[in-house]
Amino acid sequence: MTPINSPDKNSNIIFWVIVLAFIVSMRTLYPESTAINTNKPQQPPEEIATILHGAEQLYDLPHNLAVSVAWYESSYTPTARSKYVGKYRSRGLMQLHQKYERYIVENFTDIPYTNFDWKNPKHNAMAGCGYLSYLIRRFDDSLYYAVLAYNWGEGNVSRLLRGDIGEDKIPARCKKYADNVLSGMGWLCDRDAKMTETEQAKLLDAASRRIRAKIIQSVGLASGAKLHDELHELIMSTKMPSSYPIEQELLDCE
Numbered sequence: 001m002t003p004i005n006s007p008d009k010n011s012n013i014i015f016w017v018i019v020l021a022f023i024v025s026m027r028t029l030y031p032e033s034t035a036i037n038t039n040k041p042q043q044p045p046e047e048i049a050t051i052l053h054g055a056e057q058l059y060d061l062p063h064n065l066a067v068s069v070a071w072y073e074s075s076y077t078p079t080a081r082s083k084y085v086g087k088y089r090s091r092g093l094m095q096l097h098q099k100y101e102r103y104i105v106e107n108f109t110d111i112p113y114t115n116f117d118w119k120n121p122k123h124n125a126m127a128g129c130g131y132l133s134y135l136i137r138r139f140d141d142s143l144y145y146a147v148l149a150y151n152w153g154e155g156n157v158s159r160l161l162r163g164d165i166g167e168d169k170i171p172a173r174c175k176k177y178a179d180n181v182l183s184g185m186g187w188l189c190d191r192d193a194k195m196t197e198t199e200q201a202k203l204l205d206a207a208s209r210r211i212r213a214k215i216i217q218s219v220g221l222a223s224g225a226k227l228h229d230e231l232h233e234l235i236m237s238t239k240m241p242s243s244y245p246i247e248q249e250l251l252d253c254e
Helices: 009-029 046-058 065-074 098-108 121-138 143-152 154-162 172-192 197-219 221-236
Strands: none
Touching: 046 065, 046 121, 065 121, 065 143, 065 172, 098 121, 121 143, 143 154, 143 172, 143 197
């Protein structure tokens, strides 16, 4: 005899089936990004490409910078979410960090925060590109430091440039992220043959800064800086035709 008000076994099974189905559906709708994408960028879907290039133009960013960032952040997935780090996670096409999302939207876009939807790829792209534009200005037009700050944090990059911390304090994953984004940007631009001489110069300057750090690390500050400055002058004085591909070896200077 079943006691009155005792749980029904079939009801419990149905309940947990519904719960599991809900969890699976939410993971499908809002996938978690579990690892850094290290593959070469693929061309984005047409709708996403239009949104990203439009945001690049609006914020006067180099062609394909936002496309490369979006690839390495979310693989062009508007509903992507990172795992929680503490109470916060990063979300959307450009993986805006929840803790700073409101600050970014209110300061670097014209979107009222009450209307902002992180799942909307246009909103997310506008916020990400507005923040990238700010970082480029803050770090004296350095794409490398701007991209590094987007991933590692602008406060960390500021301390690095002030000399409060050394290059050895940059996490390997953050270095790899910056290298991947800039390499991916060059690769994408070469594919669609739209890289301008100015954009080539910025990419080369970013690569040159990374080479400088590696030279100084290898041979010491004084002699390393002198050698780098000579190489930098040679690199930046070399004029390339707009169709000339950026060499992968130059950008991937691990």
